[in-house]
Amino acid sequence: MCPKTPHGDCPPQETACHIIPSIAGKRVLITGCASGIGKATAEVFAAHGVHLVICDIQDDVGQSVASRISSDNSDCKVTYIHIDVSxxxxxxxxxxxxxxxxxxxxxLIHAAGHIHQDVVENIGEDELSRMLDVNIKGAVFMSQAVFPYLKTRGGTIINFGSDIAAEPLPLLAHYAASKGAVQSFTRSIAREWGEYGIRANAVLPAVWTPMIEDYRRGLQAESVPGHDHYMNDRVCLGEKFGDVEADLVPVIAFLVSDASRWIxxxxxxxxxxxxxxR
Incomplete structure (x- = not known):
């Protein structure tokens, strides 16, 4: 699906349903499933025969998402579990x-994340701790938690980095630092755990999500056109942001599938x- 957004229509394209590689029967745990990337991934995966544990800290929303996915996909096992990844x-x-x-x-698809805006000189200890607790500690703790179960027969870990780690945007220095750490950590576990058949990759998305909405709402009104100009100048395919289901979830599915066994x-x-x- 590719709904209209305030930032223009997505170009005509196939929906995710037509381009997902074979993932039926996979057993997948996804964090951050109350909204955004985690929720969309869970919905599409269930439609393609994946058995799911979906996790979040927003229990009412998470349980509702799990119930709806389960009722729409009777052949799949789906449940919700509360996990604070920090x-x-x-x-x-x-x-x-x-x-x-x-x-x-x-x-494991670790989609839980946190974003907050402030100028560097005003970033407080509590906010810095929250950013690191969710974004990097969460990646470390979730990877540690799944390791014993993947060690014996292999599997995949997918984390989420950001282009902002390489080219920071205003007000996001602490977010950029946390995502840079996630990217380095992901490469490290790929190196250390490769002998067990565990593959680890970090996806760097530029797609329209509630987190992007929050970021743009936090900008001063006069800064929004500047952000639009930044994205328009740098996104070669002509849209400011991609669509989660049409553009991102198929890539996540590929990385989960056996088709990416050498990546x-x-x-x-x-x-x-x-x-x-740049």
């Missing part, structure tokens, strides 16, 4: 419960060419 204990307990429900695990330790930009222009 807590190592919750990650371990939540993954254990998820693996018990699924009967094993093939992939690991990569930073995979799904950004319309944004990172080509």
């Amino acid at each position: 807590s190592r204990a919750e990650c371990i307990a939540g993954v254990e419960a998820g693996v018990r429900f699924l009967g094993g695990l093939d992939s 690991t330790g990569q930073l995979v930009p799904v950004n319309g060419g944004l990172s080509l222009v």
Whole structure:
């Protein structure tokens, strides 16, 4: 699907349903499923026969998402589990419960994330801690939690980085730092855990999500045209942002699928060419 946004229509294209590689029967745990990338990935994956544990800290929303996905896809096992990814204990307990429900695990998609805007000189200790707790500690703790279950038979870990780590935007220095750390960590575990058949990659998306909406709402009104100009100048394919289901989820599915069995330790930009222009 490719709905209209305030930033223009997406070009005509196939929906995700037509271009997803074979992932039926995979057992996948996804964090950050209350909205955005995590939610869209869970919805499309379930439609393609994937068994899911979806996780978030917004329990009412997460349980509603799980119930709807389950009712729409009766052949798939789907459940919701509360996991605060900033807590190592919750990650371990939540993954254990998820693996018990699924009967094993093939992939972790760690889509939970946090964004906040401020000038560098005003970033406080609490906000910096929150940024690092969710974005980098969450990636570390979730990877540690799934490792024992992937170690014996291999599997995939997908984290989410950002082009902002290489070319920061105003007010996002702490976000850029956290995503740079996620990217380095992902490459490190790809190196260390490759001997177990575990593949780890970081996707760098430029797609329209509630997080992007929050960022733009936080800009001063006079700064929004500047952000539009920045994206228009740098996205080679002509749109400011891609669509989650049509443009991003098929790439995530490819990285989960056996078709990508020889791909690991990569930073995979799904950004319309944004990172080509510096």
